[in-house]
Amino acid sequence: MPNAPDLMQQVENMAVAAALERDADRGRLLEILLEVRDAKGGVGISKQGLMQVAERLHLFPAEAYEVATAFPAVNYAAAAPYATERCGDLVCALMHGTDAGVGVCRNRCDGARTEPDPRGFAAYRAAGGYQVLDRLRAYPGERTSLLERIATHQAVGRAGVGFPVAEKWRQAMAVGRTPVIIVNGDEGELAVFKDRFILESDPHGVVEAALVAARITSADKIFFYVRDDYAPIHAIVRRAMKDVVEAGFTDGITLELRRSGGAFICGEETALIASLEGRPARPVERPPFPTTRGYLGRPTILHNVETYFRLRAAWSTISTPEVPVSSLLDAGVVLFSVSGRVQAPGPKPVRDLARLSDLVEAAGGLVGGVELGGMVIGGSSGTIVSAADCQRPLADLKREGLRLGTGGAIVFGADDDRRVIASRMAAYLARESCGQCGPCRVGTGKARDVLAAPGTLDTALIEDLSTVMTEASLCALGRNAGRFLSRLSPLLASQDA
Incomplete structure (x- = not known):
């Protein structure tokens, strides 16, 4: 019978092989490392396993090592499972004492929570959801007028800067190449959990807006970039993605869920894009801005979850009393964590x-x-x-x-x-x-x-x-x-x- 280290190595070998079999794409390097960690019960990939991945992806060992060590969630070469409780940051210290633990629960700062109960596709559709996509597919010429409505509505980014949404889309469209859409649900900021709240409540409100952005700008790819430790959210987003694919709303558009690696720096959009390309999360000088040259050199439109969710107010008033985030479609409401x-x-x-x-x-x-x-x-x-x-x-x-x-x-x-x-x-x-x-x-x-x-x-x-x-x-x-x-x-x- 193999001993524990040998058994763990066998598990890792199988996990590496399975992850690479699914998609041996360099851009998925972070996701591959997280999949291996999951298969090992939270224990990070070993040096030996990392070298196997690097060889298969045709990377220098240093390139793979940089990514493995740039993201805490990878838990590279660790003997213990990745910790996610009692981070010891400011809120933990206030709520649990100065000697709180050493995990990475940064923004699980709202205490005990109930199981998520998101509004499903059927209920969202019955309330009028996806009607704007129906019109855009039937009448592509309405893309220009819808973009003008978004501009008139004065929709702005909700990540802190407040840049006009329509202007960002126009910049990407002016490049003349096919854009990429990114929904940023990484939410690494200290004690901020509003995007999680939105996705737990009404995920189709975000998915619909991302698809509208893709239709208006002629994008062919949407990334949903979600925090690694938001495991319940992953299932919710995957279900919503499956719903819209089966409903026929995504023809010509590829949807993909990617997990972040626990690096706060991915709140900076060029660092986030680097992680999607299989590189360490490091910012780059701007200009050029991502709307001109972003993911794999293509024009890229990146907003956080709340920004996408609020866009629906520009074209609809979809809401039902039982959905706790409906009030966010009112411009006078601000969501605080x-x-x-x-x-x-x-x-x-x-x-x-x-x-x-x-x-x-x-x-x-x-x-x-x-x-x-x-x-x-x-x-x-x-x-x-x-x-x-x-x-x-x-x-x-x-x-x-x-x-x-x-x-x-x-x-x-x-x-x-x-x-x-x-x-x-x-x-x-x-x-x-x-x-x-x-x-x-x-x-x-x-x-x-x-x-x-x-x-x-x-x-x-x-x-x-x-x-x-x-x-x-x-x-x-x-x-x-x-x-x-x-x-x-x-x-x-x-x-x-």
């Missing part, structure tokens, strides 16, 4: 938010015995907002430069140390830096160490780091980390006063 020291953390659609403190009430109020200390707004490189500012009109805060980003709101108490909170945010950014450029690689690590050091904060060094990172980093991770540092000194000084 609320976590931290609140009674009922979770995704909260909020209409006409007047003050940030209203988010606490939307999340069931503060946990027992806690007085509001403030909030972290906008994720890992967001803004730490004091309790006093949380009570001020949100319109005033936004005029003063507050960005809501992707809608993350981490609530902390009056007894929570803001410097510790800032230190954990900096540690997150340091861990997630791809390391490609010096300002971000060195700056995030130095900021983490300075904020964690005892004694008086070296504000001059913080300001220097902020300037260098903001002005010289290659991508938004480093630049936003620099802006995060620039907002810290007065806030921490007010706490120490």
